[in-house]
Amino acid sequence: MIRVENLHRHFGGFHAVDGASIEIETGSITGLIGPNGAGKSTLFNVIAGVLPPTSGRVTMDGEDITGLPPHDLFHKGLLRTFQIAHEFSSMTVRENLMMVPSGQSGEALWHAWFARRRIAAEERALAAKADEVLEFLTIDHLADEKAGNLSGGQKKLLELGRTMMVDAKVVFLDEVGAGVNRTLLNTIGDAIVRLNRERGYTFCVIEHDMDFIGRLCDPVIVMAEGKVLARGKADEIMQNEAVIEAYLGT
Numbered sequence: 001m002i003r004v005e006n007l008h009r010h011f012g013g014f015h016a017v018d019g020a021s022i023e024i025e026t027g028s029i030t031g032l033i034g035p036n037g038a039g040k041s042t043l044f045n046v047i048a049g050v051l052p053p054t055s056g057r058v059t060m061d062g063e064d065i066t067g068l069p070p071h072d073l074f075h076k077g078l079l080r081t082f083q084i085a086h087e088f089s090s091m092t093v094r095e096n097l098m099m100v101p102s103g104q105s106g107e108a109l110w111h112a113w114f115a116r117r118r119i120a121a122e123e124r125a126l127a128a129k130a131d132e133v134l135e136f137l138t139i140d141h142l143a144d145e146k147a148g149n150l151s152g153g154q155k156k157l158l159e160l161g162r163t164m165m166v167d168a169k170v171v172f173l174d175e176v177g178a179g180v181n182r183t184l185l186n187t188i189g190d191a192i193v194r195l196n197r198e199r200g201y202t203f204c205v206i207e208h209d210m211d212f213i214g215r216l217c218d219p220v221i222v223m224a225e226g227k228v229l230a231r232g233k234a235d236e237i238m239q240n241e242a243v244i245e246a247y248l249g250t
């Protein structure tokens with residue numbers, strides 16, 4: 001689904017991503033691991049159009065998407081989750097989800113009179129969809145809670161929920177488990193697996209928790225110093241000498 005070819009992203013003279021090539025197969029939950037500073041987030045940001053690459057190519061289903069802005073990628077079903085922005089923390093969980101789909105009539109201010117009824121109908125549909133998403137993620141009891149009051153793990157679930165408000169195909173998750181307790185991490189893992197199996201989402205997941213990676217991801221790609229070190233099943237990866245050395249070397 002996603003093919004990254006010989007990607008470079010330099011910051012001044014520093015090669016954060018240094019000729020990385022990866023493939024994310026349709027229907028997979030691909031893990032991306034590696035020591036801090038390996039270039040994982042930078043790679044995600046280039047794929048998701050947040051940062052332009054210095055050189056290299058990214059394709060989605062054979063189409064060149066290199067350097068497309070996040071908005072265009074969003075419409076193609078390629079999503080990278082982001083932390084709930086500060087501005088949205090005083091909105092409720094349901095409202096945060098309702099914000100996601102773009103191109104709603106509410107954005108076009110023309111034809112206000114005729115549009116009004118349609119907007120109301122769309123809002124009801126959006127609210128219903130948001131409630132369905134929250135139920136799927138087992139946080140429907142938090143629908144009317146302010147997003148700013150959620151725990152770290154609940155916020156991660158809400159971020160995942162945002163991808164469900166649109167027709168996502170491939171979702172990039174950066175450190176899904178950071179600062180999340182074990183119970184919620186399992187809930188997040190279950191949600192990812194269900195989205196993968198029941199809705200056909202392809203995932204690429206950066207995470208440091210190897211239990212989580214081992215349980216969810218196949219294959220696992222290992223990066224170090226801007227390059228891809230290894231790719232394979234989680235248990236094979238953990239036996240790989242170069243991988244062990246890369247982790248011990250930091």
Ligand code: ADP
Nearest residue numbers: 011014016034035036037038039040041042043
């Ligand atoms: P990872 O996510 O694997 O921990 P990052 O992609 O965040 O690694 O960072 C890779 C390297 O690139 C790090 O050494 C980091 O300091 C550097 N880096 C990341 N973003 C920038 C930036 N905007 N400007 C300069 N250096 C950066």
Ligand code: MG
Nearest residue numbers: 040041042174
């Ligand atoms: Mg990172």
